Amino acid sequence: MNVRRRWLVVGGVLLGAVVIGGGVFHVRQRAIVPIVFPEVPAFDDTQARLRAAVAAAMEKANSRKGAKEALEQIAQLYHANGYLDEAQAAYGELEELDPREPRWLHLHALILAGYGDFEPAMARWRGLVELAPDYLPAHLRLAEAELKLNRPDAAAAIYETVLRRWPNEPYAQLGLARIDFEAEKWADALRRLEPLVAQTDYRLGYDLIVSAYEKLGRDAEAKAIRGQMKASGAFRDAPDPWFDELVAVCFDPYRIAIAAGARTNPTEARDLLLRAIELAPHEVSYRLQLVSHYTEQQDAPAALEALRQLTTQAPNFADGWARLAMLQQDFGQQAAAAQTVVKGLEHCPDSPSLRLMWGAMLRRAGRREEAIRELEISIKLRPTEAPAYVELAHAQVSGGDVEAGLANLRRSLEAEPENPDALIFLAFHAISVGDRLEADGWMRRVAQQPRVAAEPARRLKQAYRTKFGRDWQVRE
Amino acid sequence: MLAAAALLSAFTGCDQRAPAPTRLERARKSAVVHDLDHMKAQRVGREISSPPWIAHVNAVDLDGDGWLDIVACDTRESTILWLRQVARGQFEEMTIAEGMLVPVRVEPADIDGDGDIDLLVASMGEVFPNNDRIGTVSILENDGRQNFTKHAVLERTTRVTDVRAADFNGDGRLDLAVAQFGYDQGEVSWLERVGPWEFRRHVLLDLSGAINIGVADFNGDGRPDIVSNISQQWEEVYYFENHGRGGFSRVRVWGSANEDYGSSGLTVADLNRDGRPDVLFTNGDGFGPAATPGPRPWHGVQWLENVGGGGFRYRRIGNLHGAYSPVAVDLDQDGAIDVVAVAGYADWSNKDREVISLMWFRNDGRMGFEPRVLAMAPKDLITLAAGDFDGDGSPVLVTGGFYVYPPYQNMERILLWRKAGAR
Numbered sequence: 012m013n014v015r016r017r018w019l020v021v022g023g024v025l026l027g028a029v030v031i032g033g034g035v036f037h038v039r040q041r042a043i044v045p046i047v048f049p050e051v052p053a054f055d056d057t058q059a060r061l062r063a064a065v066a067a068a069m070e071k072a073n074s075r076k077g078a079k080e081a082l083e084q085i086a087q088l089y090h091a092n093g094y095l096d097e098a099q100a101a102y103g104e105l106e107e108l109d110p111r112e113p114r115w116l117h118l119h120a121l122i123l124a125g126y127g128d129f130e131p132a133m134a135r136w137r138g139l140v141e142l143a144p145d146y147l148p149a150h151l152r153l154a155e156a157e158l159k160l161n162r163p164d165a166a167a168a169i170y171e172t173v174l175r176r177w178p179n180e181p182y183a184q185l186g187l188a189r190i191d192f193e194a195e196k197w198a199d200a201l202r203r204l205e206p207l208v209a210q211t212d213y214r215l216g217y218d219l220i221v222s223a224y225e226k227l228g229r230d231a232e233a234k235a236i237r238g239q240m241k242a243s244g245a246f247r248d249a250p251d252p253w254f255d256e257l258v259a260v261c262f263d264p265y266r267i268a269i270a271a272g273a274r275t276n277p278t279e280a281r282d283l284l285l286r287a288i289e290l291a292p293h294e295v296s297y298r299l300q301l302v303s304h305y306t307e308q309q310d311a312p313a314a315l316e317a318l319r320q321l322t323t324q325a326p327n328f329a330d331g332w333a334r335l336a337m338l339q340q341d342f343g344q345q346a347a348a349a350q351t352v353v354k355g356l357e358h359c360p361d362s363p364s365l366r367l368m369w370g371a372m373l374r375r376a377g378r379r380e381e382a383i384r385e386l387e388i389s390i391k392l393r394p395t396e397a398p399a400y401v402e403l404a405h406a407q408v409s410g411g412d413v414e415a416g417l418a419n420l421r422r423s424l425e426a427e428p429e430n431p432d433a434l435i436f437l438a439f440h441a442i443s444v445g446d447r448l449e450a451d452g453w454m455r456r457v458a459q460q461p462r463v464a465a466e467p468a469r470r471l472k473q474a475y476r477t478k479f480g481r482d483w484q485v486r487e
Numbered sequence: 488m489l490a491a492a493a494l495l496s497a498f499t500g501c502d503q504r505a506p507a508p509t510r511l512e513r514a515r516k517s518a519v520v521h522d523l524d525h526m527k528a529q530r531v532g533r534e535i536s537s538p539p540w541i542a543h544v545n546a547v548d549l550d551g552d553g554w555l556d557i558v559a560c561d562t563r564e565s566t567i568l569w570l571r572q573v574a575r576g577q578f579e580e581m582t583i584a585e586g587m588l589v590p591v592r593v594e595p596a597d598i599d600g601d602g603d604i605d606l607l608v609a610s611m612g613e614v615f616p617n618n619d620r621i622g623t624v625s626i627l628e629n630d631g632r633q634n635f636t637k638h639a640v641l642e643r644t645t646r647v648t649d650v651r652a653a654d655f656n657g658d659g660r661l662d663l664a665v666a667q668f669g670y671d672q673g674e675v676s677w678l679e680r681v682g683p684w685e686f687r688r689h690v691l692l693d694l695s696g697a698i699n700i701g702v703a704d705f706n707g708d709g710r711p712d713i714v715s716n717i718s719q720q721w722e723e724v725y726y727f728e729n730h731g732r733g734g735f736s737r738v739r740v741w742g743s744a745n746e747d748y749g750s751s752g753l754t755v756a757d758l759n760r761d762g763r764p765d766v767l768f769t770n771g772d773g774f775g776p777a778a779t780p781g782p783r784p785w786h787g788v789q790w791l792e793n794v795g796g797g798g799f800r801y802r803r804i805g806n807l808h809g810a811y812s813p814v815a816v817d818l819d820q821d822g823a824i825d826v827v828a829v830a831g832y833a834d835w836s837n838k839d840r841e842v843i844s845l846m847w848f849r850n851d852g853r854m855g856f857e858p859r860v861l862a863m864a865p866k867d868l869i870t871l872a873a874g875d876f877d878g879d880g881s882p883v884l885v886t887g888g889f890y891v892y893p894p895y896q897n898m899e900r901i902l903l904w905r906k907a908g909a910r
Contacts, residue, residue: 055841093783093784094784095784095785121744121745124743124744124745125743125744125745125748125785126743126785126789126801126803127741127742127743127744127801128801129744132744152744155744156744159723159739159742159743159744160742161738161739192693217671218671218672218694218695218719221671221672222672222693226693237618237671237672240618241616241617241618241619242616242617242618242670242671243618243670243671244616244670244671244719244775246719246720246746247746247776248746265777265781265782268777268778269747269776269777269781269783271776271777272775272776272777272778273747273776296777296778296779297778299778300777300778303778394563395540395563395614425565425586425588426613427612427613427617427621428588428612428613428619428621428643429612429619429620429621429643459620459643460619461619462619
C-alpha cells in the first residue's frame with residue numbers, strides 16, 4: 012500500500028467514523044432535546060373546553076414518553092379549532108420526530124395548500140404517497156396542486172393513475188374534465204362530465220357541463236340543467252378521513268356546523284350538527300341547519316320534530332315557524348300550517364316571511380282584502396324579494412285591480428329580473444287582453460327562463476294559440 | 488462502514504428527510520394593536536330607515552369642483568347615489584339613477600370622451616344565490632351637468648359584479664372588462680367597443696364566481712392587462728395578458744386548495760413602490776356551507792407581488808375574519824403604502840367574540856404589516872374607498888354597510904373616517 016493509498020484508507024475510516032458518529036449523535040440529540048411545543052395562544056372565555064383540552068395534553072408534555080403524544084394531540088387540537096400557525100408549527104415538529112408518519116405530512120400540506128403554497132405541500136404529498144399509497148386524498152390533492160400550478164399534463168398523469176387504481180373515482184374524473192375544459196376541448200370535457208353528473212347526481216360537474224354544452228351549441232341540454240334549480244352550489248370537497256377526523260377534537264360549534272355542511276355522508280353530517288347543538292343549545296342556526304339536513308334527506312318526521320323543538324325553544328325566531336308551516340303544507344296539513352303561521356306572527360309580527368305566508372293563505376281562502384294588507388306589510392318589511400309582489404299581484408288582479416297588480420309584477424321583476432312566476436303571469440295577462448306584441452315579448456322571456464315548468468309553459472302556448480289563432484314560435 | 492451508516496439511517500428513519508421548509512411568508516405574528524381612537528367617523532348622506540344595503544362606495548370628484556365626492560350603489564333601492572361634497576365635510580345626497588337592477592359596483596370613466604365623468608355600473612339582478620341570466624352592465628352617460636342617461640350595454644347575462652374601462656384593443660376607444668359571478672356558471676369577459684354605446688362580448692374565462700376586475704399594464708408593454716379573482720369552489724386569481732388587437736392569453740397566477748377560502752375583494756396597487764402594479768386581495772366570504780355566515784381562521788389580506796414578466800409571488804399580509812374590499816393607502820403618511828380592509832358577517836350571534844370591522848395593516852416600510860384595529864363598530868362593512876376628501880393631502884376613508892343577517896344592530900349606511908383631531 013503506497014502512502015497515497017494509505018492516506019485514502021485512513022481518510023475513509025475517519026469519514027465513516029464521522030458519519031456514524033454524527034448519526035448516533037443526531038439520534039441522541041433527538042432523544043434528549045426537548046420537543047418544541049408551539050406557544051399556547053390566549054384563549055378567551057368561550058374557549059374553556061379547548062383551553063382544558065390543550066392543558067390536559069400539555070400535562071403530558073413534560074414526561075419523556077408522553078411528549079410526542081402530547082404534541083400529536085396539540086397539533087390536531089390547534090388545527091381543528093382554527094389555530095393554523097400553531098398547528099403548522101406542531102406538524103413541522105412532528106415531521107422531524109416521526110418522518111414516517113404520513114398523517115402529519117398530509118394535514119400540514121392541507122394548511123399550506125390552502126394558502127396556495129403548493130411546492131412545500133407537494134413535497135409532503137409526494138412523500139405521503141410513498142408512505143401510504145392507498146390514501147386516495149393525497150393523490151387527488153397532488154394532482155390538484157399540479158393543476159393549480161398550470162401543469163395540466165402532470166395533473167392528468169396523476170388523475171389517470173388514480174383512475175387505474177380506483178376506477179370511476181369521481182374527483183379524478185372531474186379533474187380530467189377540468190383539464191379538457193381549460194384547454195377548450197369541449198367535447199372531450201363533455202365525455203367525462205356526462206357520466207360524472209350521472210354518477211354523482213349533479214353534485215360534481217354540474218357547473219362545467221352547462222358551459223361545455225353551450226360551447227358546443229347544445230343549448231337544450233344546457234337549459235335542462237339550468238332549469239333544475241335557481242342555484243346549485245352543490246360542490247363539496249372529496250372525503251378526507253384524516254382531515255375529517257379532526258372535527259372530533261373541535262370545540263367550536265360554528266366550525267362543527269361548517270364541517271357538517273361540507274360532509275357528503277348524511278349520518279356524519281347529522282351527528283356533527285347534533286354535537287354543535289349540544290355545545291351551543293341556544294343557538295338557533297345549528298337547529299335550523301339540522302332541519303335543512305333532515306329535509307334534504309327527506310326525513311320529514313325528524314324535520315318536524317326538530318322544528319317543534321326549535322319553535323318551542325326559540326319562539327322569537329321567525330324562520331322556525333315559517334319552516335314548520337311549509338313542511339305542514341307539504342304534507343297537506345293546511346289547517347295546522349295556518350295555525351303555525353298565526354302563532355308565529357304572535358311572536359314575530361315583523362317577519363316578512365310569515366306575513367307573506369299568511370297573506371297567501373288568506374288569498375286562497377278568499378279573504379282578499381286581509382291578504383292584500385298582509386302582503387303589503389311583507390313588502391314593506393322586505394322589498395327586495397319577488398314572491399310577495401307576485402302574490403300581491405294575484406290578489407289585486409283577482410279583485411279587479413289589474414293596474415295595481417301589473418305594477419307589482421313589474422316591481423317583482425326589479426327584485427328578481429327573471430322571476431318565472433311573474434313572467435308567466437305577465438304573459439298570460441298580455442294574451443288575455445289580446446296584446447300580441449306584448450305577449451310575444453313575455454313569451455320570449457318565458458322561453459328563455461329555464462326554470463319555467465313544462466305545464467305552465469304548455470298552457471301559455473295553448474292560450475296564445477286560442478287567442479291569436481296561431482302557434483307562438485321563438486323568433487330571434 | 489457505509490453499509491453500517493446506511494443501516495443506522497434506515498433504523499432511525501433518517502433516510503426519510505423532512506420535507507423542504509415552506510416558502511409561505513405568513514404575516515409576522517405581531518400582536519394586534521387596538522387603535523380605536525385613531526380615526527373618527529362622520530355619518531354622511533341620508534338617515535337609516537331600514538337595514539342599509541350599500542354594496543359599493545367610490546371616491547370621485549364627479550362634478551369637477553375640486554372636492555372629492557362619493558358615488559355609491561344602494562343595492563336595496565337599486566339606485567346609484569351621488570353624495571356631493573358641497574363644502575369641506577358637507578355632503579348632499581342625491582339619486583342619479585334608478586331601476587339599476589341591484590347594482591353592486593360603480594366606477595368612473597369618461598366613456599364618450601367628452602371631458603366629463605360617466606359611470607360604469609355592474610348589476611347582479613339579485614344578491615342572493617341565483618344562476619339566472621339577470622346581470623346587467625350599464626353606462627350612465629353624464630351630460631356635463633351631472634344628469635345621467637342610462638345605457639344598458641350588456642343585458643340578461645350571468646350576474647355582473649365588476650366592470651372597468653380601458654382601451655384593450657388599441658383602437659383609441661375605451662372597452663370594458665367585466666367580472667360575471669353568475670352562480671353555477673359565470674365568466675370573465677371583455678367588451679369590445681363597436682359603437683357609441685354598443686359592445687361585442689369576448690369571454691376570457693368560463694368559470695363561476697368572478698368577483699373583481701383589476702386593470703393595469705402588469706408586464707410593462709404599454710398595453711392594459713386584466714386580473715380577476717374567482718371564488719366559489721375554484722378560489723383562484725387569473726392574469727389575462729393583453730397581446731394587442733384584442734388578443735389575450737390566460738394564466739392562473741394563484742390558487743388555493745381550500746374550496747372555502749372565501750375570496751372577497753381585489754384591487755391593483757403598486758404596494759412596494761417598485762414601479763410594477765401588484766395585486767391586493769382579501770378572502771373573507773363566510774357564507775356557506777353552514778346556515779349562517781361566519782369567520783374562518785384563514786380569512787385575511789394578501790398581495791401578489793408583481794415580479795415582472797407576468798410573474799407574481801404570493802405574500803400574506805395578515806388575518807382578518809370576514810375581510811372585504813382591500814385598499815392600498817398611505818394612511819399614516821410615512822411614505823410606505825399601508826393596507827386597509829373592512830370586515831363583515833364575522834360574528835353572527837357569538838356576542839362574546841371580538842369582531843373587527845375596520846382594520847389597518849400598517850406597513851413598516853419593509854413590507855411587514857402590523858395589524859391595527861381601527862373600529863369594531865358598525866358591523867358588516869363590505870366596501871371601502873380612500874381619498875383626499877378634505878383637500879389637505881391627508882387620506883380619508885369611506886365605508887358602506889350591508890346588512891343581510893340579524894341581529895340588525897350597530898348599523899351604519901355611509902361613513903367617512905378621518906384621523907381623530909384632523910378637522
